[in-house]
Amino acid sequence: MPTRIFLTSGDLMADRRYDFARDLQMKGDLPGAADLLLQATDLAPNFVTAWFTLGDIRETLGEPDAAITAFRKAWDGDPDDRHGARLRLMRLGAEPLAAMPQGYVQVLFDQYARRFNSALVDDLGYRGPDLLFGAVLSVRAAARKPAFFKRAIDLGCGTGLVATAFAKEVDHFIGIDLSPRMIEKARSTGLYAELEVGDIVEGLRARPDSSADLILAADVMIYVADLAPVLAESSRVLAAGGLFAFTTETHAGEGVILGAGLRYAHAAADVREAVEAAGLNLSLLEDRSARTEDNIPVPGLVAVAAKG
Known part of the structure; x- marks a missing residue:
């Protein structure tokens, strides 16, 4: 799900050079595009979008040092890092692995909201909610307990795919997502009793102790x-x-790595250790792919942790 946003430089000539550069980039003339982007940044030194695009081109051309310089300019010019320049620096080894920029995540999913279901489910064969549903039923069956939950929290609820999968098993659904447009889509399902825009950790911190029976996070930990x-x-x-x-x-x-798709991948041992450190019991951990890319299942895990 690449994000492509445009933050104007405020200089009409610089913006036009950027447009010409994008045309050359789309036609495959990367050196020509890079030259025009440098002209644009000469006119507008804080032109974040031009710097980010230049970094992307330099990386594609096999010029990592120049790419790092450009991505740093893009990050410096936009503290919210809506383009995700810091992620690109992490991939190039120029920055240590760190949290994903919230500005980038919000823009990514705001842009993606309208076509999210069709693109993810139809194009990528997304099956995260179904994997969670099967895993929860399996754990409940093994414990000889009913798979019904009074209160559930859907972290990174998106458009409501998880609530749709669990609708008959949950009495009161709470959804949390960083993207306002995703929350709008989730609200339209009518499946949530509560919805809030915000970071998932902050959203959890606002909840009382022992106030939920089930917490779900489908395709969330990859961010x-x-x-x-x-x-x-x-x-x-x-x-x-x-x-x-x-x-x-x-x-x-x-441990954890940042993959080529700019998503985090966690080793199974990393998941086990994190669950145990939180004082939870790992009831299930299985190799399951939640999506397919280029006709290849992306390696994944489904986990269920229980509070004793």
């Missing part, structure tokens, strides 16, 4: 570098016997 804060707050908010079910992408190495 979370450090699982610890989400798991710690989930542990506090869950009532005894409650479940936290989530999906994440994974990889064969150790």
Whole structure:
């Protein structure tokens, strides 16, 4: 889900050079596009979108040092980092792995909201909610408990796909998402008793202790570098016997990495350790792919953690 936004330079000539550069970029003339972008930044030194696009081109041309310089200019010019320049710097090894910029995530999903369901489900074969539903039913069946929950929190609720999957099993659904446009889509489903725009950790912190029976996060942890804060707050908010079910992408190495798709992938051992550190019991951890890209299932995990 690449984000492509335009932040005007405030200089008409610089903006026009940017437009010409994008035309050359689309036609495959990357050196020519880079020259025009440099002209645009000469006219408007704080032209964030031009710097970011230049960084993208330099990286494609195999010029990492020049790409790093351009991405730093883009990040410096926009503290909210709506283009995600810091993520590109992380991928280039110029910045340590850190949290995903909230400005970038909000813009990404605001742009994606209108076509989210069709693009994700139809184009990528997205199956995160179904994986969570099956995992929760399995854990409940093994514990010989009914799969009905009075209060559930849907983290990163998006357009409401998770609530749709769990509609008959949840009495009171709460949705939290950083994107206002996603919240609008979720509200239109009529499945949520409460909806709020905000960061998922902050949203959990506002909830009372032991106030939820189920917390769900489908395709959310791929935008979370450090699982610890989400798991710690989930542990506090869950009532005894409650479940936290989530999906994440994974990889064969150790720890967490930022993949080529600018999404975080967590090793299975990393997930286990984070769950245990939060004081939760790992009831289920299975290799399951939540999406397909280029006709190849993206390696993933589905996890269910229980509060004792």
